[in-house]
Amino acid sequence: MYLTNIINLFSQKQIEEGRTPGTVKTYVGVLEKFQAWLTARNIELNHISKNDVQLFMDYLEEQKKGAGTIEKYFAAISVFARFLGKSEIMLNIHRKEKLKESEIPDSLEDKEEKKILSEVELDGNLRNTAIVYTLLYTGIRISELCALDLNDIDLTENKLFVKNENGQIERGIPLSSEVNKHLINYIDSINNPNREALFVSSVNKRLSTRAVQYMLQKYNVNPHKLRHTFCQKLINKGIDIHTVAKLAGHKDINVTKRYASVLEANLEDAINRAFS
Incomplete structure (x- = not known):
């Protein structure tokens, strides 16, 4: 599977599964940015590991990306990992917690x-x-x-x-x-x-x-x-x-x-x- 067409193959698969064009476009945009980050580290997109995903999430946080944006990236990469048959690499990935300003964490009395x-x-x-x-x-x-x-x-x-x-x-x-x-x-x-x-x-x-x-x-x-x-x-x-x-x-x-x-x-x- 060549690096040049893997995103095209992925997007075609998503269309076949009934994803909306807007969703597929979002996924492709995320993967292209992920691919650019990986390429700078001599890593191929179809060979990603759990550590690669975690480091990318950390990188997004260092770039001051909001929790909602990071969650969008995480969701897109999760779908891609499933496409690769590597869903397990997405387990227990730490990422920025999404805040609700009015939300007070529930704790024990x-x-x-x-x-x-x-x-x-x-x-x-x-x-x-x-x-x-x-x-x-x-x-x-x-x-x-x-x-x-x-x-x-x-x-x-x-x-x-x-x-x-x-x-x-x-x-x-x-x-x-x-x-x-x-x-x-x-x-x-x-x-x-x-x-x-x-x-x-x-x-x-x-x-x-x-x-x-x-x-x-x-x-x-x-x-x-x-x-x-x-x-x-x-x-x-x-x-x-x-x-x-x-x-x-x-x-x-x-x-x-x-x-x-x-x-x-x-x-x-x-x-x-x-x-x-």
């Missing part, structure tokens, strides 16, 4: 948090307990959790390290005594300490994001809500926004600022109660 932690501990599954505490007390994304290796946890220094696909450390997150305790309990229970992945399934395969989501459904919670709770608790305790952004791995400080709007609402309510 204290009593809800205590209930979930109590239930998961009562079930007695050391792995699941460690997962819930790690998500809630470090704020890492579900994809980052599933990518963790045993050597990403330093129980001596009480730190968890999030790495990129090249194995470089993106950020280190201090571990509280609670999450440290449950990670120790879980790691001590591992029968094969020489394995790479931290969290594995019952068949000893690295745990998938879908499996974690399914497990959390039992406790009526999702990974996003646990991550939001982590950020909200830090903001509520007076931790500055830049520190919270660094711990959460937010590339856009405006994402972090949403959590502060909860405090602003509470302050307004306090004034109204006291002086009305």
